[in-house]
Each structure stands twice: as structure tokens, then as C-alpha cells.
Amino acid sequence: MRDIRAAVCREFGAALDIQTLRLAAPGPGELQVDIDAVAICHSDISFAEGAWGGPLPAVYGHEAAGRVAAVGPGITAYRPGDPVIVTLIRSCGACPSCAGGHPVRCEGHSAPEGPLSDADGQPVAQGLKTAAFAEAVTVHHSQVAPIPESLDAEAACLLACGVITGFGAVMNTARVWPGANVVVIGAGGVGLNVIQAAAIAGARRIVAIDLSEAKLADAETFGATDGVLATDAKPHRAVRQLTGGRGADFVFVTVGAIPAYEAAPRYLAPGGTMVMTGMPASGAMARYEPVIFAAAGQGMVGSLMGDTVLKRDIPALLDWHARGRLKLHELISGRYPLERINDAIAASKAGLVRRNVIVMGADAA
């Protein structure tokens, strides 16, 4: 047990509260990691607003980097001091999904009791299996991946969700081929990574669609070949023109907005696939015409956390970054101390940021 400061959600929709909690020592197969940096992901905001329910009080935060503080029994691959990223991908390694190479869809049961409690000994939920809006976390070893000493934590933490969600959607779920035409709806934290990945995959046209001119300009610096405003009278017509009249082989929906989901099929080429990474609130419904999907041989597929396999995908991303092909630092728009996490969340919701990062020990000024 040790005391840590954490940003606690006690009521959906209310500001997070910085409190001192108790964090359990790592048990068998677990590690404790001191968090150096944790990014604000849209999923954290949706949870804190109550979009998907879940127990309270809770600590969210799942896009983190830091150093191993302690290892539990049976852990030999890590030692205290090792720099790592921490993700929400917890996998048992033995269920049909894990054995089939899809740890993101692990069917194993997670521990009923998390490692967090408050000063009175009452349990506090480990949100997103991580609870990284805190000075330290205790997590299963499968949730951790090593990073080099040379990569700073505030850039590395982005690999834990935003980057792998975008890259994995392109590389693992869609398997975008060289010469494919790609549309990316939403040029935010995940969308910019879909764009960088589509460029590495050799896509022909990469068309970003967003409500903001500033974000379309951003998208071009990450590799988009074109930008179309979602508020144009006929954005699908613009996409058809850019793609030789065919439409896109892949349409990535990277935002959780229903209008984005309902517009997406209109951008598809014959045989095209809509790839769904944006997460609307539970119960939200979208409408589309099944006859068009059936007649045009089109499809839709969900992509959670980019169907990432940490041990396979993180080393590749680190190499691309080292060779200058994958932007990380450029994804950061603001740095905040933990005490100002509510400001970081408010700025993220305002929509003009790429990723805001909480840097532990940063100046509260």
C-alpha cells in the first residue's frame, strides 16, 4: 500500500477532484508504475460524463507513460526504473481471442477488486482498467510495453491509445493497401494518426473531413492530401471528384458523433469498408440503407484500440518515430500539471486541440 494523488470522479458530469488514495502493491503478474505523463483521451471524457455508465467513485486515464516502481511475484521481464507505456489492453493470453492474436478482445475475467481505495478504506474503481490520472498505477503485466530511455514520457504516452487506435485501424483492421483511397472523418487525436498511418501504408488520396478549417490544415501537415469541410453543401461530391468518381475504399469514422456515422456510407466506393473507431454514447442509434451495402458489396467493421498487439506493434511504431516517419511530439497541444486536469479536459472538449497531456510534477502555474 502507498498513498498517491489522483483525479477522482465522484459524480458524472462534475469536475474531477484531486484526492489522496491508497494504491495496493503489485500482486502476482502485476507491476506498479510511477506515471510521468498521461494524455486526455476522449474516452476518459465520455466516462466522466456518464456516457457509458460504470461504478463510482472512479479514476480514469489510460494513455500513460512512466517508470516501473515495483514488480509483483513472477515478473522477470521488467525491473524498477524501466521506462514503459501503460495501456488499457489487459489480456489473459489463454482465451480464444488472445490465442487467436486479438488481445484487445480478451474474454478472460479481470480481478473483481481493483488496487484503489480511499482514506476511509472504501473501494475506488480502476477506470478503463488503468486509472492513470494518478501519480502511480498497479496493472497487469500485459498492459505494459517497454520504451527506450531516449523517448520522453509526454510523447511516449500517446502511443498507449491515440496513436495505436489510429495506426491499428489502418494496419490491423482495414489493412489499407498501397493505392487505396481513404477518407478520414474527424482530424483530432485519433484521426491524425489514421492519416499518418494511411500515408505510411501508401494510400493514394487521404481526404480529411472535419468541421474546422484549422483542423483540416493540421491534417495536411500529418499527410492528408486533401481536406473537405463537413459543412460543405455536398462533401461526398467533393470526395467523389478527388477519387476519380469512385469514392473511398476505406472511410474511417474517428469521432463519436452520430451525424458522422450517418454520413460515412455516402463516401464509400463499390466494395468499400467503413471502419468504426469513434465511440458514441451507449444507446445512440445511426441509420443507413442496407440495400446499398448489399448491392455494392460494402461493409462496416468496428476497430477497438486498433486491434493492437503491444509486443508486435509498439516496436514498429518506435522505429517509425526514430526514422522521422511517425510524428509524436507534434500531436501535443498542451501540457498541464495534475492539479489543472479539469482545465485540460475543458480545453480538450473545446475541440481545437490535438492531445492535452498531464505531466506529473509540472509547474502548477
Ligand SMILES: [Zn+2]
Ligand atoms: Zn483512449
Ligand SMILES: [Zn+2]
Ligand atoms: Zn484473453
